Each structure stands twice: as C-alpha cells, then as structure tokens.
Amino acid sequence: MEIIDQIIQGMSLYFTFKAVLMVGIGVAAGILVGAIPGISGVMATAILVPFSFFMPPTEGIPFLLGLHKGALFGDSIPAILINTPGQPAAAATALDGYPLAKKGEAKSGIQMALVSSTIGDTFSDIVLILAAVPLAALALKFGPAEFFALMLMGLTIIGGITGSSAAKGILSALIGIMIGLVGFDAVTGAERYTFGIPILQGGVGTIPLMIGLFAVSEVLIQAEKSNKLLSKRPDTAHLKGGKNLKLKEIKASARTIIRSSILGTIIGAIPGTGAAIATFIGYGAAKRASKKPEEFGKGSYEGVAASEAANSAVAGADLIPTLTLGIPGSATAAILMGAFLAQGLRPGPELFEANGATMYAIFALLLIGNPIMIVVGWVLTPIFARVVTVRQSLLVPAVLLLCLMGVYVYRGNLADIQVALIVGVFGYLLRKIDIPLAPLVIAFIITPIAERSMKQALILSDGDFSVFLTRPISAGFLLVALAILYFGFRRKTKNKKSE
C-alpha cells in the first residue's frame, strides 16, 4: 500500500504538463549540444546541467532525464554525417553511418540510430525499474563496513577496467579521492587542503570540476588541431535530401536491436565498463549473427542499429548502481548524480525510503521520455543536424564561452571559473598521457559518502581496521576488489605480450 501511495504522490507531483515539457526541452537541448562535432554526450551533459539548478526539482529533474537521453543520441549525428564521433562509443555508429551518408541515405541512417537508440534505452529503463527496488532493499541491510567495502570495490572495478591500463585507471580514481578530500572533515570538523581559500571550504565545486575536466579539456584538445583544419568547413555534401526510414528496415534490424539492448544493459550495469565496450561488442555480435555480414562497414542499417541500441541501453543500466548504491556507473551518471544531489536527492539505498515518490516519478519520466525522444528527434534532427556545418574555429570559442558562463552561474562566483580552467588544463594533460577521466569524477563524487561510511565503521570498532575483514560480506567485496586488480594487471601483461 505504501508503494502505491508513493506512486500516486510521485505522479501528482511530477506528472504535469510542465514536467513532460521539460523532458522534451532536455531531450532537444541534449541532441543539439551532442550534435556539435567533437562534443561527447558526457560533455553535453556537463555543459547543460548547471541550467537545472535554476529550476525547481519538479522541472529540474525531468530536464536532467531528458538531457541524459538526448545527449546520447546527439552523438550519433556528427558520427553519421561527417564521420566525427564525439566519443569512442559513437565510433561504431560511424563505421556504417558514414557510408550510409555517402550513399545519400544520411536521413534514414540517423532515423535508424534514433529508433534503435530509443528501443535500447526503453529496454534498459525497464530493467532499471525492475532491479532498482530489490537491489536498494538489499543494500539497506548493509552496515557502514559493508557499504565502504562495496564503494571500494566499485571504485576498483571502475579504475581497473577503464582505459588502457589498470594502473592509470586506479591512479585516476586516487586523484579523484584526493580532490574529494578538500573541505571539512565530516567527523572531526578539521579543515583539509583548503589553502586558506574560502571557496574551497565547502570542497571543490562539482560543476567547475565536471565542466573543467570534460568540457574545457575537450575544447583544448579540439583547439590544438591545425588552424587550416579548424577553419575548414566540413564536407556537407551528404546532408541534403535522402529518404525516410521504412518500417521493413526497422523490422529487418529488430533482432539486432533486441540483442544489442540486452548486451548493452548487462554491460552497462557493471560500473565503469562504459558505452564504448558495449557498442563494439553489440556491433561484433550483430555482424556475426547477420545474414549479410559483408555489408557491415559499407553502410548497413543493422550496423547502425546494433551500435546505437547498445550505446543507449548502457544509459539506463548505469543508473542501476547510481540510484541504488550511490556508485555512478559512468562519467555521465556521475554528473547526473552531482545534479541530483544539488536537487536535494541523495542517490543510494536510502533514496527509496527518503524520496520514494520522487523515485517512482523518475521511473515514469524515464519511460515517458522515450516516445518524447522519438518525436523530438524525428522532427528536430534535420534542423539540429545543420550544426555540423559550422566551422570548428567558430564552435570552439563559442563552446568555451558557454562553459565558462555555465560554471559562473553555478554559484555566481568568478573563482569557480578559475577552478574550471585549472582543472581543464589538468584534464587535458591527463588525457594526453591516456589517464581516463571517468574514474576521477566517480571517485570525487563518492569520496565524502565512502569516507563517512569508513569512519562510521571505525567508530563502531574503536578505530580497528580489521572490521572490514572480519565481516563476511565486507571481506567478500574486498576480495572481489583484489581479484579485479589482479585481472586488470594480467590483462595489461597479456596485451603487452601480444604486442
């Protein structure tokens, strides 16, 4: 009965015309920014998230959910039209999308990406809804020791399997913890690493860090290209005309879409695996199972459907650990978690107890967001696609200005812009030597929560560290973390041997 009450309460709060409209605006904004060449879904989310802080939760949360969906699909537009994927996950889409565009079928290629993306997203949303409540209920039985060990395990998974080497992934997570430790210690009230700067007393701001790491560093990566390349107008010969996607083409790819949706959901539920792995596994599986594997890479609708369904299925699935355990499954989920925190929602097992009504409303909005994405994407993509025709030398400064002002509006403090610029340069250097950024952001977000759990467990055990090893579930999580580290380094050694 309590659940039904919460569902009714959630619907009455969030199921308004304004909320649905905000989902649509979020989707449109996500597609538009995601469609800018060189801007990934993560970066688009980071740039647009600050706007949600100026909305009440009943509008801000629907906007964020729409944004999450739109930005993912937006990535596929430059991948298909000009062979410029915003992130590795969209690279598989470009393999067949760009040849389709060259054949004059860009419009139907994008529509196939939209349809498969929406189906993949819907599938993973349903799995999220079914899995979230039991998983959160199970996590509620954990004590602080188990919870800390679980977070440590999550971080090890994220660090150990993200990027080219386990050491670099873990280093990235440790840097994230270092930044997360800035501010007041929750137990003793001691001031840590603030260097006497007042703005750091509350810790490094989430938005300056996210925008700096993902957006400013990306702007710098784009800006280092040669001036000739930056000021050249992209080849847009494939943009005009083209046919609409036919139902028989969707039917022909139906099995591929379902397979990729399942694969993407399973892979996405494991923190840190990311969309890139899911899309290439989905693409490979589709090619092996296809009746026409020879068409892959030459403009196959199945190829586009496989990668896009897997890519979007990751989006819903990586919200499973985010919402139920408070461990973001990806960089985008970490940004969303930061935004949810700003909206007064604390992702984690207690979320369903403290904000049950809001959670059920979020689930409903996630599902409603999918048909909205089809409509918005179908109608507005031909208009938004024109953004790929703009020269990079115009886009880079415009995006930088938008990023800087996005940071400013977060707290109305110019010092935050300076933080974002410093973090941006740091992020650029890390990317140059192949240190992944996702573990850093995820570690930064969960450090205060993990430290609180650690200290609670230690207070109960009079400061004895063995509490994490004597409790079976906690010890089990730590063992899994060690095993992941071991296999992470073995993977690196094997890769080196094969080189």
Added chain:
Amino acid sequence: MKFKTAEIITGIIFLLYSILYIFWITPTYVTNALNDSSIQTIAWTLRPEALPNLNIGAFIFFTCIMIIQATRSKVDELLELSFNSIFKLLFIITCSFIYVALLPIFGFLTISPLFMLILVYSLGLRDWRYIVGISLVMPFLMDFFFYQGFQIILPEGQLWK
C-alpha cells in the same frame, strides 16, 4: 617525445608531488578548525589525515607501477604534441584567465565580444564577416538567454555602475 617517456616524466612528477603532499601539504593544510586537542588523542584511523595518508600511499604504489610498465614498454608511439599546439593552448589559457580577471571590471557584454574575436582569429578564421558576427551575436544571445530563461544576470562590470 616518446609516449613512454611522457609517462615516466608524469610518474616522476606524481612521486615528487606525493613527497610534497606527505611532508608539507598534509601537515600544513589539514588543520583542526575547532582547535580541539581531543582529535590528537583519537585512534589514527579516525583522524582527519587517515584517509589522505592511505590514499597517497596507494597513489605512490600505482605511480611506481605505471613507471615500471612504461620503462618495460616496447611501444615506440609518439606523444601527439607539437610546439605550435603548445603555444596555441598557452595562448588560449592565458586569454581565458585574463578574460576572467577583466570580467568583473568591464562586464560580460563588453569583454566577451573581444575575447571571442581574439579566439576565433587565433584559431585560423580570416573571414571578418564571420569573426565579427559570431563575436557580437554569441555574447548577446547568451546574455538574453540567461536573463530571459533563468533570470540570471551575468557580470555587469564595476566600470559601468
């Protein structure tokens, strides 16, 4: 520069930073705001510097692993970084910091077109119609959007008050 050389240099910088972190930053900047002497008597695992110390220990360990892996690597890949790109990046960063410093004095609408103009020109575009167009349109559009959409006033500038 070879990629693995860059990794080794990064590792050494990380190690030097770790030394600084352990011997200077943590002792100096983890301070008891309440000046409560009881903090000194609690178990070390509960003290504010416990997690930072554990974290830096792990950081040193994995940095050493990264350095060892880089020294053993037989891949001769080059780091994608040219003198021109370093110069361009330094220019953009310097311009951005100067822009942030001038924002409270001149205000968003005055200084942003100039900032945009310099950046667009430095990134290679020479068509003045586009340069002036985007430099004027983008800041005004943003100011309008932020104010009309969210009632946010971007920095107005002390000079005009």
